[in-house]
Amino acid sequence: MHRTHIIYVQDGYFMDHKTKSSRAPLYEALLAYRDSKQRSFHVPGHKNGQAYRYLVEEAESEKPPVKDIVEEEHQHNGEIQNGAGGIVNQRVEQFRFSSIDEHGADMESGKRFGGEGNQSEIELVPVRSFLEMMEMDVTEITGTDDLHHPEGVIQEAQELAADCFGAEESFFLVGGSTAGNLSLLLTVCDEPSSIVLVQRNIHKSVIHGLMLAGARAVFLEPWVDPASGLAVMPSVETVQAAVQSYPEAKGVLVTLPNYYGMGADLTPIAKLCHDAGMPLLVDEAHGAHYGQHPELPVSALSCGADGVVQSTHKMLTAFTMGAMLHIQGPRLNRSLLRQRLAMVQSSSPSYPVMASLDLARRLLHVQGANTFTAGLAAVDAFKRGLAELPRFQLLQPAQPLQQEPPAGTAKPAGMSVSAAQQTREGLTAAAIPSVAGYTAQDPFKAVIYDGTGVLSGYGLQQQLEACGCVPEMSDERYVVLLFSLGSTVLDAQHLLQALHHISSTNGHEQIHSSTEPSQQLAKGSAHYISTWNNLQENTRFSEPISFTLQPIVETDTINVPIEESAGCRSAEMVVPYPPGIPLVYPGERLSPSMVARIILLRDEGAKFHGVSDASLQSLKVMKD
Numbered sequence: 146m147h148r149t150h151i152i153y154v155q156d157g158y159f160m161d162h163k164t165k166s167s168r169a170p171l172y173e174a175l176l177a178y179r180d181s182k183q184r185s186f187h188v189p190g191h192k193n194g195q196a197y198r199y200l201v202e203e204a205e206s207e208k209p210p211v212k213d214i215v216e217e218e219h220q221h222n223g224e225i226q227n228g229a230g231g232i233v234n235q236r237v238e239q240f241r242f243s244s245i246d247e248h249g250a251d252m253e254s255g256k257r258f259g260g261e262g263n264q265s266e267i268e269l270v271p272v273r274s275f276l277e278m279m280e281m282d283v284t285e286i287t288g289t290d291d292l293h294h295p296e297g298v299i300q301e302a303q304e305l306a307a308d309c310f311g312a313e314e315s316f317f318l319v320g321g322s323t324a325g326n327l328s329l330l331l332t333v334c335d336e337p338s339s340i341v342l343v344q345r346n347i348h349k350s351v352i353h354g355l356m357l358a359g360a361r362a363v364f365l366e367p368w369v370d371p372a373s374g375l376a377v378m379p380s381v382e383t384v385q386a387a388v389q390s391y392p393e394a395k396g397v398l399v400t401l402p403n404y405y406g407m408g409a410d411l412t413p414i415a416k417l418c419h420d421a422g423m424p425l426l427v428d429e430a431h432g433a434h435y436g437q438h439p440e441l442p443v444s445a446l447s448c449g450a451d452g453v454v455q456s457t458h459k460m461l462t463a464f465t466m467g468a469m470l471h472i473q474g475p476r477l478n479r480s481l482l483r484q485r486l487a488m489v490q491s492s493s494p495s496y497p498v499m500a501s502l503d504l505a506r507r508l509l510h511v512q513g514a515n516t517f518t519a520g521l522a523a524v525d526a527f528k529r530g531l532a533e534l535p536r537f538q539l540l541q542p543a544q545p546l547q548q549e550p551p552a553g554t555a556k557p558a559g560m561s562v563s564a565a566q567q568t569r570e571g572l573t574a575a576a577i578p579s580v581a582g583y584t585a586q587d588p589f590k591a592v593i594y595d596g597t598g599v600l601s602g603y604g605l606q607q608q609l610e611a612c613g614c615v616p617e618m619s620d621e622r623y624v625v626l627l628f629s630l631g632s633t634v635l636d637a638q639h640l641l642q643a644l645h646h647i648s649s650t651n652g653h654e655q656i657h658s659s660t661e662p663s664q665q666l667a668k669g670s671a672h673y674i675s676t677w678n679n680l681q682e683n684t685r686f687s688e689p690i691s692f693t694l695q696p697i698v699e700t701d702t703i704n705v706p707i708e709e710s711a712g713c714r715s716a717e718m719v720v721p722y723p724p725g726i727p728l729v730y731p732g733e734r735l736s737p738s739m740v741a742r743i744i745l746l747r748d749e750g751a752k753f754h755g756v757s758d759a760s761l762q763s764l765k766v767m768k769d
């Protein structure tokens with residue numbers, strides 16, 4: 146007999162025949178915990194926010210609720226519509242404090258809680274929405290499972306994530322992709338001085354992983370897109386040459402997509418790694434959404450990667466620090482990986498962060514490709530509007546790779562990634578260009594630049610911010626505008642209005658008067674040299690460079706004029722900043738092209754971290 150199950154979920158939904166993927170077991174456990182009103186005799190010490198509740202209720206009983214004040218403020222100044230959200234918010238914040246200050250009652254309540262009644266004590270009262278978050282900030286108690294030994298709701302949530310993202314096993318990360326990169330390197334480098342083949346332009350968490358593992362890195366030079374001058378992942382040929390030269394390497398690590406959303410097909414690289422018996426590790430921090438919509442590039446997992454790290458908080462909807470590590474295949478030692486994860490992650494991981502991962506997965510799992518419809522419509526609106534602004538150009542691959550099955554065979558909402566992967570594998574052999582370069586662009590990363598060369602990326606970012614639009618980042622030439630599934634057409638319109646304004650009014654005068662050296666870099670494109678690129682021309686890969694936690698002994702080093710440093714082993718890290726991607730590592734032998742590049746950047750006015758002589762007239766090198 147068929148029975149209809151009506152399941153009551155604490156957040157107020159009634160669901161008929163709730164399917165497995167539409168559950169969010171961890172999130173639901175937190176709601177159940179909140180509603181159970183149990184008395185806490187365990188950590189956290191705020192006791193579900195109880196430590197603050199009295200203060201908040203006192204303050205609220207004597208004052209109109211803060212929400213009303215803010216709403217009144219919005220109605221009063223009407224400026225919330227002007228796009229300068231940051232400024233308005235700041236003003237609202239000021240208003241809050243000043244209005245509370247003016248009322249003696251609040252000052253008194255401050256006194257009642259043992260203070261002198263000054264401004265800083267009033268700030269001790271958190272807003273109610275923060276208190277509400279604390280009601281779900283639980284820890285490992287009966288029913289909430291344990292991240293490091295999951296057998297309940299966390300295990301279930303991770304299994305659902307694996308299903309959604311096409312992995313054999315997924316691990317929730319509460320320390321961002323940083324924790325994933327550290328654990329992967331600590332897993333594959335299972336003995337001192339293990340060799341790993343690592344793309345040179347990588348995030349610092351990879352460097353820290355190499356240091357912790359005491360590994361030796363052979364740095365693979367990235368492929369540089371000639372049109373934009375930006376570095377993407379290493380070419381297939383580079384990886385192949387390095388794999389052949391270092392067959393003992395424990396694995397290959399690449400980053401895809403890069404910060405600009407640029408990438409290419411990973412399938413041939415995965416294949417050659419596997420033919421050599423090596424795992425392919427992919428830092429896919431910026432691609433948690435990949436493979437989830439026909440217009441998005443394919444995911445690293447579907448290309449065959451063995452271990453993939455994704456910052457779910459960057460391009461999907463998790464709280465900041467929420468990330469995932471996905472695993473497939475037999476090449477990674479999973480029990481060692483579990484141990485490494487326990488080493489680098491807190492024994493008290495944040496439940497709100499983990500539950501936000503569960504929710505991010507559920508949104509995707511239930512809605513499938515439709516999750517991105519509104520966000521992609523916002524990007525399309527922006528790109529259409531941008532096409533009418535001749536001053537600003539959009540970064541795009543010259544030869545885009547057909548990323549997904551042709552129209553009609555696109556992955557429908559809810560279709561598992563592994564099914565999409567099979568379709569994809571059928572396509573791959575015919576579609577791969579001989580050299581993997583820049584063939585895929587994340588549509589959610591709109592990378593723009595001033596085609597007149599007048600505004601540098603930094604200058605354009607400044608002007609956009611003055612108009613209330615805050616970009617993700619900029620460099621000497623480009624501004625990265627990050628859209629996501631949460632973006633709206635209204636956002637796109639604000640941005641277009643801002644660009645219209647910049648294009649038609651004050652851009653030229655302001656920039657001509659600027660003396661910012663980095664802005665000079667943008668002017669002559671022949672000399673364009675992005676600090677995001679740290680390639681060493683003329684080599685495919687470096688010699689093995691040892692990483693260690695042991696600091697270099699001062700007496701083993703000597704300062705030499707930078708012009709005379711070629712051939713020496715550097716005793717310091719040379720890091721152009723921004724963005725902070727190291728150009729040279731301690732222990733790395735300086736090639737003439739490296740030295741020339743440092744001198745060029747120095748003369749162009751770039752700033753450097755990591756060096757003892759910030760003017761870079763000299764460099765500290767090893768005495769040998």
Ligand SMILES: Cc1ncc(COP(=O)(O)O)c(C=O)c1O
Nearest residue numbers: 320321322323348428430456468
């Ligand atoms: C390529 C890359 N990998 C890893 C990370 C670290 O990610 P998270 O901030 O999630 O720890 C970042 C952060 O920006 C990144 O850009």
